[in-house]
Amino acid sequence: MGRVIADISMSLDGFVAGPDDGPGDLPIGRGGERLHRWMFELASWRAQVGKDGGGDRDGGGQNSGGEDGGGQDSASAGAVQNGVASDLMEEYFRRSGAILIGRRMFDHGEPVWGDEPPFRVPVFVLTHRPRAAEAKRGGTSWNFVLDGVASAVAQATAAAGERDVAVMGGGQVISACLAAGLLDELRLHLVPILLGGGVRLFADSADPAVGLEQTRVVSSPGVTHLFYTVRRPTA
Amino acid sequence: MGRVIADISMSLDGFVAGPDDGPGDLPIGRGGERLHRWMFELASWRAQVGKDGGGDRDGGGQNSGGEDGGGQDSASAGAVQNGVASDLMEEYFRRSGAILIGRRMFDHGEPVWGDEPPFRVPVFVLTHRPRAAEAKRGGTSWNFVLDGVASAVAQATAAAGERDVAVMGGGQVISACLAAGLLDELRLHLVPILLGGGVRLFADSADPAVGLEQTRVVSSPGVTHLFYTVRRPTA
Numbered sequence: 290m291g292r293v294i295a296d297i298s299m300s301l302d303g304f305v306a307g308p309d310d311g312p313g314d315l316p317i318g319r320g321g322e323r324l325h326r327w328m329f330e331l332a333s334w335r336a337q338v339g340k341d342g343g344g345d346r347d348g349g350g351q352n353s354g355g356e357d358g359g360g361q362d363s364a365s366a367g368a369v370q371n372g373v374a375s376d377l378m379e380e381y382f383r384r385s386g387a388i389l390i391g392r393r394m395f396d397h398g399e400p401v402w403g404d405e406p407p408f409r410v411p412v413f414v415l416t417h418r419p420r421a422a423e424a425k426r427g428g429t430s431w432n433f434v435l436d437g438v439a440s441a442v443a444q445a446t447a448a449a450g451e452r453d454v455a456v457m458g459g460g461q462v463i464s465a466c467l468a469a470g471l472l473d474e475l476r477l478h479l480v481p482i483l484l485g486g487g488v489r490l491f492a493d494s495a496d497p498a499v500g501l502e503q504t505r506v507v508s509s510p511g512v513t514h515l516f517y518t519v520r521r522p523t524a
Numbered sequence: 525m526g527r528v529i530a531d532i533s534m535s536l537d538g539f540v541a542g543p544d545d546g547p548g549d550l551p552i553g554r555g556g557e558r559l560h561r562w563m564f565e566l567a568s569w570r571a572q573v574g575k576d577g578g579g580d581r582d583g584g585g586q587n588s589g590g591e592d593g594g595g596q597d598s599a600s601a602g603a604v605q606n607g608v609a610s611d612l613m614e615e616y617f618r619r620s621g622a623i624l625i626g627r628r629m630f631d632h633g634e635p636v637w638g639d640e641p642p643f644r645v646p647v648f649v650l651t652h653r654p655r656a657a658e659a660k661r662g663g664t665s666w667n668f669v670l671d672g673v674a675s676a677v678a679q680a681t682a683a684a685g686e687r688d689v690a691v692m693g694g695g696q697v698i699s700a701c702l703a704a705g706l707l708d709e710l711r712l713h714l715v716p717i718l719l720g721g722g723v724r725l726f727a728d729s730a731d732p733a734v735g736l737e738q739t740r741v742v743s744s745p746g747v748t749h750l751f752y753t754v755r756r757p758t759a
Contacts, residue, residue: 485731
């Protein structure tokens with residue numbers, strides 16, 4: 290069975306969307322697009338969404354700290370480390386057999402993603418609004434889950450088979466998974482900007498009993514990728 | 525002239541002190557002591573406060589990303605990297621010619637620091653309560669600043685001479701310095717714990733116009749050290 294992995298970009302002041310987020314002009318809030326710039330320029334992202342080119346913006350992606358929590362699993366020559374962030378995203382897409390997102394993220398994304406969404410696997414949408422499942426071109430399907438986050442994770446896990454479940458956000462869905470002991474891994478892309486408001490990933494009510502083990506840190510000039518293994522409190 | 529450098533430990537959910545902080549039993553709030561464990565075990569910290577031994581807990585401190593924002597300035601052999609975090613703290617103490625702290629941190633610390641505080645340089649305390657300056661043993665002095673954070677930074681800068689000013693906290697003092705364009709560098713020690721409440725370093729009112737450039741990332745299993753150059757908005 291695969292793992293359940295949440296992955297999201299967060300500003301240094303803790304926000305995963307800027308102020309005044311909503312459908313329309315500001316899908317991720319004021320300034321929120323700055324959270325995702327690093328990703329849109331990666332070769333792996335551009336390949337996934339069907340664009341040519343791209344490439345690690347700075348050529349400086351760098352892997353620091355191995356799965357053992359202290360080793361070094363990157364070569365020391367600068368050139369070899371080019372594209373580490375891109376490789377991480379490529380692996381993330383390749384290993385994901387199903388995706389879980391929230392209703393707000395779905396509403397924001399659906400018009401943009403079009404007839405051939407970039408996911409190419411079943412996507413489960415946590416929502417309160419009944420809607421029929423729908424197959425899209427290229428392998429993506431929309432599947433609407435009405436009975437809560439645990440059910441959504443269970444359905445996505447079943448669909449993913451041996452592959453992982455990618456919990457892509459928004460922040461509320463990831464927080465709910467974390468609080469419910471449903472995550473195996475949390476990947477934060479920490480972006481050195483201040484948004485000054487919006488949607489926090491961690492509200493004032495995070496559970497101090499959730500155990501996080503920092504397993505890997507990869508830095509590029511515009512972002513630091515932080516990997517944490519979650520010790521599920523209830524599993 | 526030296527630089528003005530803020531340095532503080534923050535939980536993954538953004539807190540620099542846990543819930544219910546106050547003088548007495550919980551100087552840094554419930555669970556807040558977990559923020560500083562990584563530091564108390566460093567050889568450099570123990571040397572500064574006059575204890576023997578110590579050492580990088582995990583032997584895995586690892587430097588990723590140079591001042592150029594993308595290079596690698598650590599050797600690749602594991603043994604060479606032992607104590608990177610310790611070396612960073614040693615350099616931080618050595619380069620600090622004056623220290624700036626808030627009144628709450630001072631109140632919490634004064635009984636603990638005793639007659640020979642570990643700072644060994646002039647310490648400026650931002651406060652509203654008049655109190656006479658006081659010289660302690662070993663080079664530390666207490667100097668109370670009543671007329672605001674800009675004045676405190678100016679006085680500390682004058683006292684530091686060619687060396688740096690270390691803004692050690694708490695969070696409110698660092699936030700005030702950041703907002704007022706008084707910081708040259710921000711160093712965050714990001715600890716993989718959730719505190720679930722307490723004092724946030726970044727409230728909902730951080731200024732999105734503050735420019736941060738990520739210049740260095742050093743990871744150890746229990747903490748990631750993040751260095752940001754601040755582009756002072758008003759300087």
